[in-house]
Amino acid sequence: MMMNGKDDYIIEVNHVSMCFNAAKEKVDNFKEYIIRLATRKLYFDEFWVLNEISFKVKYGEVLGIVGYNGAGKSTLLKIIAGVMKPSKGSVIRKGSMAPLIELGAGFDMDLSARENIYLNGAILGHSRKYISDKFEQIIDFSELHSFIDMPLKNYSSGMTARLGFAIATITEPDILIIDEILAVGDFKFQQKCHDKISSMLDNNTTVIIVSHSIDQIESLCTHAIWLENGDIKLMGDAKNICKQYRLS
Amino acid sequence: MLIQPIKNFNKYRFLLQELVLRDVKLKYRRSVLGIFWSLLNPLLTMTVITIIFSQLFRFDVPNYHLYILTGIVLFSFHSEATTSAMNSILNNSGLIKKVYIPKYILVFAKTASSLVNLGFSVIAIFVILLFSDVKFTLINLMFPLPLLYLFIFATGIGLILSVYTVFFRDLAHLYTVGLTAWMYLTPIIYPIEIVPEKFHFIVKTINPLYYFLLCFREIILYSQPPSLQLHFSCLSIALFTFIVGLYVFFKNQDRFILHI
Incomplete structure (x- = not known):
């Protein structure tokens, strides 16, 4: 600090x-x-x-x-x-700064969770490599292991929000x-x-x-x-x- | 003063990459032939137009089908890039209201995705080139230059359109009509020679697309390097439009959020 x-x-x-x-x-x-x-x-x-x-x-x-x-x-x-x-x-x-204002802003419902993690991470200003490094951590936190390649439109709103929260809080x-x-x-x-x-x-x-x-x-x-x-x-x-x- | 935006662009270049990747992925995701449509589309359009026009009119153009194909490919790139760029700010209003991102990235992403599609269409041109009596020479390999000029030009136009569409939604409809007029003003299916001499100035002075197309055709169709003067005209038109686009965009971008 x-x-x-x-x-x-x-x-x-x-x-x-x-x-x-x-x-x-x-x-x-x-x-x-x-x-x-x-x-x-x-x-x-x-x-x-x-x-x-x-x-x-x-x-x-x-x-x-x-x-x-x-x-x-x-x-x-x-x-x-x-x-x-x-x-x-x-x-x-x-x-x-990490804004937790609107979680998952810019999620694309046609893309899978995996693709959305990269997209949303980029929206928050992270590089592809950084997200790759943190990928496991995001999945673990959101507890969405078995749904990772499913398009987001099939997710419940709670699941989407969990994913959004997990991506938004990977930075310190x-x-x-x-x-x-x-x-x-x-x-x-x-x-x-x-x-x-x-x-x-x-x-x-x-x-x-x-x-x-x-x-x-x-x-x-x-x-x-x-x-x-x-x-x-x-x-x-x-x-x-x-x-x-x-x-x- | 310039360092901050460049640093910012560097940070968000991954976003540009992801957005382009998404567009390319989603465009043909559910179609059977997938990305091949980018190849097939101009080929099929060319076939239709060549059949119609070689029967209807007899333009004295050698390799007429290639003449048309180059015209169609370049113009559809221009039309696709500018139209999608025009709507990019409005279509991403949800995103702009919620998080900070450099907004011009959204416009760039659209023209860049169109550029990827253009890449596939160029493959189609080379395929046809193989089966025609145009001799393939090293000069043909200069083809990325006019495409680059056109890309810069289209991005500039896209930036300007995206700004004013936010404030006047009518522009989206007007531009559709405008594009049709623009298409007929561009020598895509006809050679410039059939236009009466006294109207040449319309095509040549108010239609920058003419120069990009001319440059591209000289390289692909006639295998001759375009004159330095032509390169210079293309580049200066492109850069001028791009800089005006950036200026207009940066001047107005903070007001977007109040209107979307």
């Missing part, structure tokens, strides 16, 4: 704002575009999902983000993960980003996922978790942020935030 004195923040979120067009439908054809242009309805209500969010995360910190539906939690997570660029502000990340990242994914598969597999994440926590990985389960945040996190309508309502010690969040 890299520790360099006073500059020991691993993630810095500086004045991040995100704006969506709140139009009911997107203008994506010429006819509509021209009509709207003529009637000057092209630039309608802007909708700010996040307003001037700033915070810093230290190495090894476990940060939970809580808030009601539509508070901007997932948008914030996607911005930190680099999936979206913020409308304003910037995010500075140091070190490698500096930053782990988790969005409501601890509800993967059956009870036994969920326990396995929890253990895996706990072991990553022990390795001093920096973690950001979004969850609706306040118990989960309370038990895993050291710090927490409470988002409300795109603003930070409260920020600080996880226990304290969770207590207030429960009371609200």
Whole structure:
């Protein structure tokens, strides 16, 4: 783990704002575009999902983000993960990152699990050789030995999720980003996922978790942020935030 | 400023490889003849067109069937590459919304898969070449050059199309029509000589495909090395289009996620 004195923040979120067009439908054809242009309805209500969010995360910190539906939690997570660029502000990340935001993004249902492991691994930025080395580990973790050459379309959703989780967690990242994914598969597999994440926590990985389960945040996190309508309502010690969040 | 994107491309080159592999694998997976279709397709089209046109019109073109075949192969590559590249961003919206990947990889993957198919079609050309009275010479081996130029050109066009299709879905339909016009503007089944002199400028100035095709045919059909000037024209058209494509793409790519 890299520790360099006073500059020991691993993630810095500086004045991040995100704006969506709140139009009911997107203008994506010429006819509509021209009509709207003529009637000057092209630039309608802007909708700010996040307003001037700033915070810093230290190495090894476990940060939970809580808030009601539509508070901007997932948008914030996607911005930190680099999936979206913020409308304003910037995010500075140091070190490698494994996003467990959507498991198995980019799985191709016509390909077998074996082929999908390589494809999904490449989407996460791994080389073919790296995945070959970790191949057994992925299969072992997902417990899908006998189905490995079956096309993914014949998999149950639980099996697909297991495979996704197994691929996403083969790295030992500096930053782990988790969005409501601890509800993967059956009870036994969920326990396995929890253990895996706990072991990553022990390795001093920096973690950001979004969850609706306040118990989960309370038990895993050291710090927490409470988002409300795109603003930070409260920020600080996880226990304290969770207590207030429960009371609200 | 340039180092970061190159490093990034290097990291994600395996993704490009996997995506191309997937496309090639899936294209013919359930068909009996599989990958041979890439060979058979241009051959069968050539047969149909040669039969029709050698009866209907009598163009004074030696090795007319090869003339047509080279035209069909190059144009179908161009059409396949640009059309699939155009839809690549929209079709992968799920992926783009969920994980970070360099988005241009998706466009490159499509044109690269088409290039693989083109490779098979070129084999078909050489098979026909063996059975024709065109003499096989070393000059024939220059054939990858015009294909490379065309590949760079098609990728550039694909980048531009993929961007604007995200913002205006109508473009997908317009481009289909545009491609038909483009096909007839390109000397695929007719020799340029039958076009009246005063219309030559249409084919020659607004249709870059003419040059790629000319270059390819000189090598394959007439076994003569294309002039340096022709090489230079092809390369500069290709690079110019590619750079414009990259510029347009990078300028707009952050807004994709709001529109897909």
